[in-house]
Amino acid sequence: MVEKVADFLAEGEADYEYMMVESEHSAMAAALGVSMMGARAFTATSSQGLMYMAEMLNYTSGGRHPVVMVNANRALAIPWNIYGDHSDAMAMRDCGWIMLFAESGQEALDMVIQAYKIAEDKDVMLPVMVNVDGFTLTHTYDVVDIPEQELVDAYLPSFDTANKMCLEHPKTLCHSVGPDYYTEAKIAQQEAFEVAKAKIVACDEEFEAMFGRGYGGLIEEYCCDDAEYALVAMGGTVGTVRDVVDELRAAGEKVGLIKIRGFRPFPEEYFQSVKSKFKAMGVIDRSLCFGVGGTVFGEVKSALYGSEMGLKGFVLGLGGRDISVDMIKEMFAELKECPAGEYSDQPIFVGRRW
């Protein structure tokens, strides 16, 4: 992706500074430094690269510097595997970054633009990680609408912040504190995430009004109005589930899809609002929280505390293994057999070979 970003510069279509650095850790350190000077910063990474920048992710979020990064979601070693899943992003889920997941190339483009507007909002000031599924999205082609620059300029104002190095108004940035200040700094971050929930929705609605494309903010329900069984998914898998829902709906089955677009902040209020809406809900995870189960499943189960719905946590698509239409149908079939109030305490591995 950054190769294409560099192409724009080489071809004279862009005028940003391009810093080639020696590692992902340095890439994020540089982005942080840029943002500390009050400038707009971008970087991108994937998989082990995200792990390597881990230290700087918390510096950036704790310092409240609104860097935007695209992460091409890929598996983590070992076994070393360059293919797609959500292990990398999920390992960094508590690093203080807003985390959004794109379903398509179009959404990836739009999400980057929205991400800056969310991140740089004066009431938010948090970095945003735009997650794009490795290979199934990053390396597959689709028709994409590229908005006009003038329209994007009208949507996204230039970055202006007081949280920067300034000789006229000197201040300390990214500083150390003792126990008497640390807690309040973390509370301030938590409060910003609560504010971000509404801002993500508002930025998406404004985007839709201007560009004609909206994505639902944190959550999108698909065919859920009268659904009895629903699958929760994130990223590129959503498109496949959407197709299966269409097929099963045509056959008269009351199934639906819940797309999580914003994983951090987590749309807890949404899940609390649908505690008794479905007979059963399944969660598709493309990562494992070892010793617990599916990472997203754990969050959904927590948000649904007290629900009488059946709840199942499916884990599949690890290390790039294909998520097929038949697998999704299999999960819907399992949900139909799930008694009310029952939930899976162990991850259900779909498509395992042995």
Place this chain on the structure above:
Amino acid sequence: MGKRAFLSANEAAAYGVKLAKPDVVSAYPITHKPLWWKRLRISWQKAKQIMNI
């Protein structure tokens, strides 16, 4: 009115970056070729067009 193109999500996201007008992009691209190489390649392509070769 924007334009339509056949893009990978990598390329689509890159267009999003260009349109968002960052001041600085920092990157450690494993497969990257230096900017001077890209510019040399573009210059060579233009030269070939001019010389019709």
